[in-house]
Amino acid sequence: MPRHNKPERKAYICRQPPPMSERIKEKLAELPAQPGIYQFLDKAGNVLYVGKAKNLKNRVSSYFSKHVTRKTGLMLRRAVDLHYIVTANETEAYLLENVLIKKHQPKFNILLKDDKTYPWIVIRNEPFPRVEMTRDWVDDGSEYFGPYTSVRTVRVLLDLIHDLFPIRTCRYDLSPEKIRQGKFKVCLEYHLGRCNAPCVGREDEHTYRSYLKEIRKILRGNFRSALEYFRRQMTEAAARYQFEKAQEFKEKLEALERYQARSTVVNPKLGNVEVYSLVEDGDTAYVNFMEVANGTVIRVWNTEVKRRLDESPEEILGYAVREWRRRFPTGAREIIVPFMLDLPDDIKQTVPKRGDKRKLLELSEKNARYYRLERRKHLMQTDPARHTERLLERMKEDLFLPRPPRHIECFDISHTQGVEKTAACVVFKDGKPDKKSYRHFTIKSVEGNDDYASLYEAVYRRYHRLKEEGRSLPDLVVIDGGKGQLSAARKALEDLGLADLPVISIAKRLEEIYRPGDPIPLHIDKLSETLRVIRHIRDEAHRFGLRLHRKRRQKRSVGGVLTRIPGVGEKTAVKLLKHFKSVKRIREAPIEEVAAVVGPKTARRVKEFLEAEN
Numbered sequence: 001m002p003r004h005n006k007p008e009r010k011a012y013i014c015r016q017p018p019p020m021s022e023r024i025k026e027k028l029a030e031l032p033a034q035p036g037i038y039q040f041l042d043k044a045g046n047v048l049y050v051g052k053a054k055n056l057k058n059r060v061s062s063y064f065s066k067h068v069t070r071k072t073g074l075m076l077r078r079a080v081d082l083h084y085i086v087t088a089n090e091t092e093a094y095l096l097e098n099v100l101i102k103k104h105q106p107k108f109n110i111l112l113k114d115d116k117t118y119p120w121i122v123i124r125n126e127p128f129p130r131v132e133m134t135r136d137w138v139d140d141g142s143e144y145f146g147p148y149t150s151v152r153t154v155r156v157l158l159d160l161i162h163d164l165f166p167i168r169t170c171r172y173d174l175s176p177e178k179i180r181q182g183k184f185k186v187c188l189e190y191h192l193g194r195c196n197a198p199c200v201g202r203e204d205e206h207t208y209r210s211y212l213k214e215i216r217k218i219l220r221g222n223f224r225s226a227l228e229y230f231r232r233q234m235t236e237a238a239a240r241y242q243f244e245k246a247q248e249f250k251e252k253l254e255a256l257e258r259y260q261a262r263s264t265v266v267n268p269k270l271g272n273v274e275v276y277s278l279v280e281d282g283d284t285a286y287v288n289f290m291e292v293a294n295g296t297v298i299r300v301w302n303t304e305v306k307r308r309l310d311e312s313p314e315e316i317l318g319y320a321v322r323e324w325r326r327r328f329p330t331g332a333r334e335i336i337v338p339f340m341l342d343l344p345d346d347i348k349q350t351v352p353k354r355g356d357k358r359k360l361l362e363l364s365e366k367n368a369r370y371y372r373l374e375r376r377k378h379l380m381q382t383d384p385a386r387h388t389e390r391l392l393e394r395m396k397e398d399l400f401l402p403r404p405p406r407h408i409e410c411f412d413i414s415h416t417q418g419v420e421k422t423a424a425c426v427v428f429k430d431g432k433p434d435k436k437s438y439r440h441f442t443i444k445s446v447e448g449n450d451d452y453a454s455l456y457e458a459v460y461r462r463y464h465r466l467k468e469e470g471r472s473l474p475d476l477v478v479i480d481g482g483k484g485q486l487s488a489a490r491k492a493l494e495d496l497g498l499a500d501l502p503v504i505s506i507a508k509r510l511e512e513i514y515r516p517g518d519p520i521p522l523h524i525d526k527l528s529e530t531l532r533v534i535r536h537i538r539d540e541a542h543r544f545g546l547r548l549h550r551k552r553r554q555k556r557s558v559g560g561v562l563t564r565i566p567g568v569g570e571k572t573a574v575k576l577l578k579h580f581k582s583v584k585r586i587r588e589a590p591i592e593e594v595a596a597v598v599g600p601k602t603a604r605r606v607k608e609f610l611e612a613e614n
Contacts, residue, residue, distance in 0.1 A: 018076035020064055027082040028064075031057040036086040037097050039104075040079040047104040048075050049309070052097040056084055069310040075108045094322055094344065108308045110319050119154045121145045121219060127174045128198045128208050131167050131215060133158060145219040161218065164230070164252045165211040166196045166203070174199055220293050227253065270356060274325075275336040277364035278317045279372055282393050283307045286375065287320045288368035291330050292360065301328075302371040318342050336361050376529075388430050391529055398530040399513070399522070401502050405476040406430055409462075411489065412480040412541035413443075413454045421446060423458035424545030427474075428537055438544055452488040455479065459492035467496065479505040480538050483514050490516050506538050562586075565609045572598055576606070586610065 020028075036056045040048045053059035063076060087093045101109050124130045125141035133154045137144060161167065168174075172184055184199035196203035217225045234249035275290040284306060291299035301324070305316050318341040325347075334348040336357050341349060352358040376387070392404035399405070408428040413421070421443035427434045441461060446453045459477070466473060479489045486505035493501050504522075505514045511531065512521035524531050561583050562573035579597050580586045586594065587610040595603035 018064055018068060018073045020076075021080045023080060024082045027084070028057075028060060031060055031084060032086060033057045034086045035090050035093050036084055037093055037100065038082060038084040039100065039106075040075060040108075041081040041083065042078050043080045045081075047100075047106045048079055049106050049108040050097055050100045050104065052090075052093040054090055054093075056086070060084070071108070071309045075309065090344065110305055110308055110311060110316060119151050121154060121157065123212060123215070127176070128168055128203070128205065129212060130169065130171075131158065131161055131212075132169075143216070145216075157219075160255060161215055162194060163255055164226070165215060166194060167208075167211060167215070168195050168198060170199065172199055270360075271334075272330065272332045273334045273336055273350075273357075273360075274330060274332045275360050275364045276317060276321055276324075277338055277361060277368050278313055278320075279365065279368045280313065281372055281376075282390050282397070284375075284390075285313065285316045286368045286372040287317060288364045288371065289320070289324050289328075290360070290364050290367070291328070291332070293330075299328075300367055302367065304371075304375060314339060314341055336364075338365070391431055391533070394528075395530045395533065398524055398528065399476070399502075399504060400515075401476060403475055405474075405502075407472065407474040408476045408478060408537060409474040410478040410480065410537040410541040411455060411458055411462075412538070412545040413451050413458070414542075414545040421454050422545060423454060424541050425458065425462055426537065426541045426544050428533075428540075431533060433540060440545075451481070452484055455481070455485050456488045456492045459489045460496065463493065463496050463498055463501075467498075473498070473501060475502065477501060477503040478534060478537055478541075479503065480508070480541055481505050482507040483519070486514050486516065504534075506534055511535065561610075562606070565605055567602060567605055572602065583610070 033055050035052075035054050037050060037052050038056060038060050039050050042048055051059070060082065063072065068076070085096060087096060119133050119135055120137065121144070122132060122134045123143040123145075124132070125143075129142075133151070134144075162169070169189060170187060172178075174184075178184070179199065179201055182200070186197045186200055186202075187195070189195040190197040190202075196207075198205070198208060214226045214229050230249050230253040234246050234253060237243075237246035237249060270292060273292045275288075275292065277288050279286050284304060287303045287305055289299075289301040289303070303320060303324075305320060307316065311319075317337065317339075321335065321337075321341060321343060333346075334350060336350050336352060338361060339351060343349065350357060352361055389404075392406060395401070396404045406429060410426050410428075412424045414424070423441040423443060425439045425441070427437035429437075439462065441458045443454045443457055445457050463473065477489065477493070479485045482505060486503065489503055489505070490499075493499060493503060503516060506512070507514065507521070510521075511526070513524060513531075513534070514521050562568055562576060563570060576586055576594070576597060577583075580589060586606065591603050591607050594606060597603075598606070
């Protein structure tokens with residue numbers, strides 16, 4: 001079989017063209033070969049899907065070919081009408097598509113779900129504006145900066161701003177009329193030197209606005225201007241012999257330099273760019289966005305995107321880029337992406353292969369992977385059933401199985417130089433151990449050290465019994481071993497007429513996955529959930545197999561002589577050994593003393609056997 005490095009999504013499922021209503025046939029005939037947007041509607045008039053197209057006729061016609069996905073077929077079976085709007089160019093189609101998706105929330109369009117309500121820093125639209133943290137975006141003319149991934153980061157930044165600039169924190173309405181009327185009094189912030197008391201007219205609005213100008217630059221990642229501002233103020237104060245004032249500016253300058261040093265600085269020559277990356281996990285994709293200003297990463301944002309119609313990674317990331325640039329306009333003309341996207345021509349796209357831009361893309365991908373891990377943990381805690389479904393679907397794709405492996409069985413062989421050969425079969429259902437279904441096998445037909453023959457016997461006996469009893473067979477059989485062990489298990493299944501039963505093996509040394517007929521191991525990410533589950537099953541089979549093997553070995557080495565006596569089992573042997581400490585002392589003890597431990601009948605058997613052995 002061919003070597004597969006990465007499982008491909010099974011996109012084409014429908015073998016027949018989807019049904020088409022008479023209304024859609026009429027619309028399809030009149031569609032122009034122009035850019036625009038199209039909408040599929042159900043019989044109630046609800047919008048099912050909104051899409052854009054460079055060529056409306058070609059794009060919509062492609063939906064009614066044989067090669068469509070299951071989800072697309074489901075949508076088309078529900079669609080009874082088609083609406084379309086011709087636009088002047090592709091850019092207008094992008095914008096209109098976004099507006100209509102927001103308006104109608106179609107069931108089959110990509111669902112973009114932000115990770116959570118992250119905090120923003122807002123400069124309020126008011127006289128002598130406050131600078132503070134908020135989680136609510138209100139369209140009142142205020143300026144918002146963010147979002148930030150950590151409340152702690154926001155508070156550190158706000159503390160820095162209030163240490164550097166005398167910005168008010170009070171919630172008074174500082175209208176010119178109220179200030180003239182003397183309705184306010186100075187507060188503690190004024191006496192601490194953290195505010196110049198604009199509430200009583202001791203700060204003019206022009207000077208206050210100059211502080212805000214520098215604050216905006218800091219929030220946008222431009223520290224250079226603010227550093228020059230404080231350096232200039234320090235020099236001017238020293239020239240006027242205001243040494244205490246100069247010292248204050250020096251301390252603020254040093255504080256700003258320390259904060260800048262803690263920021264993620266890449267390369268100031270990069271200027272302002274946006275970075276986007278994507279990692280996939282079944283029907284869900286995780287997209288990361290980073291904003292870089294003057295070589296400093298100033299914003300990171302993660303989004304979970306639900307795949308609705310088996311959209312490609314390019315379609316998902318393109319949608320996220322358009323949405324984010326609409327919501328968070330940065331003015332950046334260049335974006336760094338892992339692959340080229342279908343975007344307007346005025347956006348410069350860079351797919352870096354090396355250098356600082358490549359490092360930025362790798363940093364973005366790392367953030368996306370961490371977010372995927374965070375969402376997995378959250379899903380495991382809040383919705384374990386959904387987590388299991390996602391995990392089994394992932395295993396199905398990674399291992400090229402015909403169905404999700406809800407029922408998995410794993411075999412392991414244990415022996416000591418060919419002696420006391422045993423086999424273990426552990427059972428996992430829905431990704432969890434089903435311990436009541438575990439089974440041990442004592443290998444009976446194999447002489448010497450032959451793992452392959454032992455494995456053949458265990459597999460054959462297991463599934464011969466399941467067939468005879470009419471019980472369900474597993475979705476996947478896992479063998480602890482390499483290609484040889486896999487071949488032995490495969491031969492046992494073929495002899496039982498179960499050649500279609502999926503079976504794989506996992507080699508111990510490199511933990512490589514082998515499949516029947518493929519000499520090259522299957523390459524799966526070493527950190528993937530699929531390999532983690534397979535390793536867990538393999539280790540559980542090894543643990544369970546060693547338990548029986550140790551018991552048999554212990555029985556043979558310690559109480560083996562006693563258990564060969566007819567009518568003397570393991571418990572009786574243990575009882576005698578606990579009392580007499582050795583077989584020699586049992587042999588030398590009077591029969592009355594032995595009878596006091598195990599009864600006269602058993603004592604007579606033990607003494608007769610040991611005397612005959614001697």
